[in-house]
Amino acid sequence: MTVKKLKKAAFDKWVAACIGNQRVFGVQAKEDRFVFAPLANAGDLRLDYDVTILPPKKYFLPPRETLLKFDRKEGFESVFDSQPFVLFGVHPYDMVAISQTDKLFAMDQYDTHYFDRRQKATIVACDVQNASKEVFAGCMGTATVDDGFDILITKIDSEYLVDIRTEKGQALADTIKDAEDADEMSLKLRKLVWADNTKLLQKHKLNVRPDVLPRLLDRSYEHPVWEEKAQRCFSCGSCNLVCPTCYCFDVRDDVEWSLQKGQRYRVWDGCLLSEFAAVAGGHNFRRNRADRYRHRYYRKGKYIPEKIGEVACVGCGRCITACTANIANPVEVYNKLVDEGK
Amino acid sequence: MYKCDSKKDIYLPLPATVGKVQPMTKYESFFSCQLDSGEELGHMPGQFVEVSIPGIGEAPISVSSSPTRKGSFEMVIRKVGNVSKALHGLAAGDKLFIRGPFGTSFPVDEAMKGKDIIFVCGGIGIVPVRSAIQYVLDNRDDYGRVIILFGAKTPHDRLFIEELDKWREEKNVTFLETVDHRDENWSGPEGVITTLLPLVKVDKDNTVAVVCGPPIMYKFVIIVLLEAGLREDQIYLSLERNMKCGVGKCGHCQISNIYVCQDGPVFRFSDITDIEEAL
Amino acid sequence: MSKLKVAFFDFACCEGCQLQIYNLEEEILDLLELVEPVEWREAMSDQSDDYDVAIIEGSITRIEDEKRLKAIRENAKILIALGSCATTGGVNKLKNNFEVQDVKEYVYGKDADMPHLDTYPTKAVNEVVKVNYMVHGCPINIKEFSYIVRCLAIGKEPKIPDYSVCVECKMKENVCRFEYGEICLGPITRAGCDAKCPSSGMWCFGCRGFVDNPNVNAAEDVMAEYGKTLDDLRGKMLLFGSKQEY
Numbered sequence A: 001m002t003v004k005k006l007k008k009a010a011f012d013k014w015v016a017a018c019i020g021n022q023r024v025f026g027v028q029a030k031e032d033r034f035v036f037a038p039l040a041n042a043g044d045l046r047l048d049y050d051v052t053i054l055p056p057k058k059y060f061l062p063p064r065e066t067l068l069k070f071d072r073k074e075g076f077e078s079v080f081d082s083q084p085f086v087l088f089g090v091h092p093y094d095m096v097a098i099s100q101t102d103k104l105f106a107m108d109q110y111d112t113h114y115f116d117r118r119q120k121a122t123i124v125a126c127d128v129q130n131a132s133k134e135v136f137a138g139c140m141g142t143a144t145v146d147d148g149f150d151i152l153i154t155k156i157d158s159e160y161l162v163d164i165r166t167e168k169g170q171a172l173a174d175t176i177k178d179a180e181d182a183d184e185m186s187l188k189l190r191k192l193v194w195a196d197n198t199k200l201l202q203k204h205k206l207n208v209r210p211d212v213l214p215r216l217l218d219r220s221y222e223h224p225v226w227e228e229k230a231q232r233c234f235s236c237g238s239c240n241l242v243c244p245t246c247y248c249f250d251v252r253d254d255v256e257w258s259l260q261k262g263q264r265y266r267v268w269d270g271c272l273l274s275e276f277a278a279v280a281g282g283h284n285f286r287r288n289r290a291d292r293y294r295h296r297y298y299r300k301g302k303y304i305p306e307k308i309g310e311v312a313c314v315g316c317g318r319c320i321t322a323c324t325a326n327i328a329n330p331v332e333v334y335n336k337l338v339d340e341g342k
Numbered sequence B: 001m002y003k004c005d006s007k008k009d010i011y012l013p014l015p016a017t018v019g020k021v022q023p024m025t026k027y028e029s030f031f032s033c034q035l036d037s038g039e040e041l042g043h044m045p046g047q048f049v050e051v052s053i054p055g056i057g058e059a060p061i062s063v064s065s066s067p068t069r070k071g072s073f074e075m076v077i078r079k080v081g082n083v084s085k086a087l088h089g090l091a092a093g094d095k096l097f098i099r100g101p102f103g104t105s106f107p108v109d110e111a112m113k114g115k116d117i118i119f120v121c122g123g124i125g126i127v128p129v130r131s132a133i134q135y136v137l138d139n140r141d142d143y144g145r146v147i148i149l150f151g152a153k154t155p156h157d158r159l160f161i162e163e164l165d166k167w168r169e170e171k172n173v174t175f176l177e178t179v180d181h182r183d184e185n186w187s188g189p190e191g192v193i194t195t196l197l198p199l200v201k202v203d204k205d206n207t208v209a210v211v212c213g214p215p216i217m218y219k220f221v222i223i224v225l226l227e228a229g230l231r232e233d234q235i236y237l238s239l240e241r242n243m244k245c246g247v248g249k250c251g252h253c254q255i256s257n258i259y260v261c262q263d264g265p266v267f268r269f270s271d272i273t274d275i276e277e278a279l
Numbered sequence C: 001m002s003k004l005k006v007a008f009f010d011f012a013c014c015e016g017c018q019l020q021i022y023n024l025e026e027e028i029l030d031l032l033e034l035v036e037p038v039e040w041r042e043a044m045s046d047q048s049d050d051y052d053v054a055i056i057e058g059s060i061t062r063i064e065d066e067k068r069l070k071a072i073r074e075n076a077k078i079l080i081a082l083g084s085c086a087t088t089g090g091v092n093k094l095k096n097n098f099e100v101q102d103v104k105e106y107v108y109g110k111d112a113d114m115p116h117l118d119t120y121p122t123k124a125v126n127e128v129v130k131v132n133y134m135v136h137g138c139p140i141n142i143k144e145f146s147y148i149v150r151c152l153a154i155g156k157e158p159k160i161p162d163y164s165v166c167v168e169c170k171m172k173e174n175v176c177r178f179e180y181g182e183i184c185l186g187p188i189t190r191a192g193c194d195a196k197c198p199s200s201g202m203w204c205f206g207c208r209g210f211v212d213n214p215n216v217n218a219a220e221d222v223m224a225e226y227g228k229t230l231d232d233l234r235g236k237m238l239l240f241g242s243k244q245e246y
């Protein structure tokens, strides 16, 4: 559609207007890190952030989400209770992850609970201004993004380019004042930002093209790295929970004190957790830590790519930071498979 | 983003009513149920449903009856977890809730048509396979020879006792069974199920094998079938995994790149020989 | 449905876990719709041997305790261990790091050998009798306790997490204590408290006990990477991890 150019003051006014008109979640500081949280003041928005602790998936697939309510006599009823919202400041790698999750939740069986939230979101993406210390999106082709969002913001010097792509985006941008259309020069500069980001967001370097990963993994099932690394794995699942492309869940029931009514809800789960593949009766199909540890790398590098044609690691680096045992770095593991396969 | 007109909530279970409950063994009970909507379940042999008891939870259960037998569907429920224990407390007229049917089925209308069929069932493996056996018997003319091999741990673990006798007496069915450990009331053969295989002659080019049983059984049965000259693509089996959502989302049933709830539970053996973790 | 008859018994502990139950406030009325306390020293004066569920708080530290506990087990259909003292031995196990006689002398001075002060190395309840359900934590998480009671009331096995505190901590989007160079026992500690401590800026000191299969060796390994020693870790584990069985 159009690309606008706003000075800092006009940009802040627009953010304030957005907050005035609807529910906005935006990136803010939390202690020494950043998080997506309800945005009350335009001044709290931190588009200069490096990475958030949790990815924005928490708004589409909340850590705990009620799917159904029930009455033990009458049965079940679907629960859809989300409200429209704006998500401000989604980085390109997270945007790619959201688009992947969209595909997976639409595939074969359409998940109305996920899409109820997803369709109510207006996504304002923004190009990365500061690289986090573990990011490697540049190697995964996700340092920049060209679709999925409603608006893309790029900061050029002290000005903001606001690239409006959809009708939802246009509706949100209606409150923009004091803006001019972006000139040729700014658009050229934006291309430079993109090129730079691709280089800058490579704190770890993957020694192989991402699309080769499925074939690399094909021959690495028995590689010693799984056993070796997993010896230090706590099975804590942190690497799963913080990952923008992980979407596994468990489903549970809880009754109210009346014992008559209650809820069926889903909660985040992770394939690294010890009981993930256990069936009723006790048999656990992935009892060994190493089997679970390996499963994550296969899921990111082979299984999901075979389903949707894209590698399911977007290089955000969150798992690297989150793993207290310091063994969850996908680049390190994949590179090891490359080296030792030679 | 993906748009879809579907308003259908894939997690919403529909009400059904228990028609009949019958204890079968110490742990297994037989249930016959009907959807309250009055519709047929619409399953094919080998598929499963997710059965809910509100407040307790949901569990994957194989459908044990053939869609050729209209009016109700049947399940065998083994007491192993919260849901199955609660189901054992139900009586005729009680409600339960159903999602599905889900997953793949035995190829009764495709690969099995016109062929000799050998069913190999160990223990509760008979439960999903019974659906296919009934289907084949109800369309008997569409198939060649029918051989049924059944093995239970002990005589007390035998399921569908009356039906086993019927199959034994059926003229154009070869039925053989064994128990791993006999007791004083058992005069039949003793030994693991693989001991039955050499007793039947199979036309190796014209036979489809349907195998279901505990994980440990598959390896041995498959070796014997391959030795008898069957190819990997003539063998079908049904796998068990931790199936939560049944619709390919939750990730629990995944083995390598397949989702047992969608790509299975019935697999052609040749499709999973390369898949680690499968057997 | 008839109410479950419940009896509370306390052994060596601070009784803080029972206090959590009074703290249910309005909800305590809901609780009393489902259960009927027949013995509850802190809340009522009646005593009775007629109960379905025995709730045991505290650790076992004396021979007499053991006898009393076994008698309770005989009487109860269901036995629940309430709080760390009961589920793992809790802080009371600290003393198992020392010789009993030294502990007695340190605590009681010259009265150490008086018979009524006799004590032996602390045991968790399940080291003496069979426990049906454990409500972990010091103190317990009252939400989890309530959930367990409701499960029992509708005849379902409660699901107690066998994953680490990190799972709940991540869901709350806390900044990990390790990022501040602190040692946190979250990765080897059983979840179920909603990551209470890391959510209020503290490391987890492991009050809910280990997960079923904690990778303690890994924890020791990992210390080096954070410039810590094994002793730093052991120091942290002392409070709740002393002589814990796993």
Ligand code: SF4
Pocket (backbone or CB within 6 Å): A239, A242, A243, A244, A245, A300, A312, A313, A314, A315, A316, A317, A318, A319, A320, A330
């Ligand atoms: S695997 Fe790690 S780096 Fe890759 S997307 Fe997930 S959290 Fe980010």
Ligand code: SF4
Pocket (backbone or CB within 6 Å): A232, A233, A234, A235, A236, A237, A238, A239, A240, A272, A322, A323, A324, A325, A326, A327, A328
């Ligand atoms: S975060 Fe690290 S320690 Fe925890 S499960 Fe993942 S790999 Fe294992």
Ligand code: SF4
Pocket (backbone or CB within 6 Å): C013, C014, C015, C016, C017, C018, C057, C058, C082, C083, C084, C085, C086, C090, C091, C137, C138, C139, C140
């Ligand atoms: S577990 Fe903690 S709070 Fe509960 S009684 Fe023991 S010391 Fe007190």
Ligand code: SF4
Pocket (backbone or CB within 6 Å): A238, A324, C165, C166, C167, C169, C170, C174, C175, C176, C177, C178, C184, C185, C186, C187, C195, C198, C203, C204
């Ligand atoms: S603060 Fe502790 S519990 Fe939380 S993620 Fe870090 S190690 Fe785990």
Ligand code: SF4
Pocket (backbone or CB within 6 Å): C137, C138, C165, C189, C190, C193, C194, C195, C196, C197, C198, C203, C204, C205, C206, C207, C208, C209
């Ligand atoms: S965070 Fe750790 S110490 Fe704190 S309540 Fe939970 S288990 Fe106990």
Ligand code: FES
Pocket (backbone or CB within 6 Å): B242, B243, B244, B245, B246, B247, B248, B249, B250, B251, B252, B253, B254, B259, B260, B261, B262
């Ligand atoms: S059961 Fe959920 S993905 Fe198969």
